[in-house]
Amino acid sequence: MSHRRGLLGFGSRSSRPEAQSSSGSGPYISATPESGSPPQSAAASGSRRPKGKSVAQIRAECVRRDGRILFQRNTVGKLIEPPGISTCCTNSFKRIPNPGGYTWKLTPPTVQELYFEEFKKEFTWDPEDEADVKKMWLEKARKRYSDNMSEYKRLLKQKTEAGETMETPLGMSDTFWTGLKAYWDQDEVKAVSRRARENRYSEPDGVGTGISRHVGGSQSSRILQQSLLVDGEVPPNCI
Known part of the structure; x- marks a missing residue:
């Protein structure tokens, strides 16, 4: 006894229609009438739209304008730090004299502007x-200025x-050195350095519990967490 095929081509045949190859012109069929769900195209079945470039890709490409590296923003508008800023800062410190600038805070604004011009x-x-x-x-x-001075001191x-x-050191005058x-040999400077060292290696939860270097601005993360307590509960993002 022969079986007549239905109007859409689906009779009592149990075989499913073959999926179209990627080179075909029609949409891919992800379901058949036998499955009880309507046909869906690839776009409707969860395929994602192409995303914008990742931060790593943008940094790696280093788009240039007039021979200089161009600052760019990601897909949500956040400014991305291009590679080479640290090296540029360090080189400018070595090229431009900074008499009396033993710390960044003591560096005159005019000298800081010269560093920015080099940048x-x-x-x-x-x-x-x-x-x-x-x-x-x-x-x-x-940060780089402080790191450089700390390394010289070490x-x-x-x-x-x-x-x-x-x-x-290279790039530093004998007078400045x-x-x-x-x-560095002043008593008050030594005292500040000693306190900072003790703070870095302190153990807030007691001896043997380990040091805590995670900070949130001028407050440690532990103090910040305590200040966010609400009815004795810690917010989920602070656990």
Whole structure:
């Protein structure tokens, strides 16, 4: 007994229609009448739209304008830090004299502006991004300046304990190096350094519990968490 096929081509046949290849012109059929669910195209069955470039891709591409690296924003408008800012800051510290700038706070604003002018020679940005770029540069420059001075201080201590003399670092004048060593030798500067070291290696929860270096601004994360207590419960994002 023969079986007549229905109007849509589905009779009593139990085999499913073959999925169309990627080279076909029609949509891919993800369901058949036998399954009890309506046919769906690939777009309706959960395929995602193509996303924008990731932060890593944007950083890796290093788009240039006039030979300088261009600051860019991601798909949600956040300014992305391009590679090379730290190196640029360190090089500008070595090229531009900074008499008396033993810390970033003691560095005159005029010298800081000269550092920023050096930064402009290697990076560029759209005019509306000027404030955000300068804020990002300032944070990076302040951190790199402090790191550089800490490294010089560590090397000086290491050489002194070994009975050796440390030469003036590259890019630093002899006068500045002499003044910097005298600054570090002041009692009040030593006291601040000692307190900072003790704080870094303190154990807030008691001896043997380990040190805590996670901070949230001027307050530690532990103090910040306590300040967010509501009816004795810690918010989920603070656990």
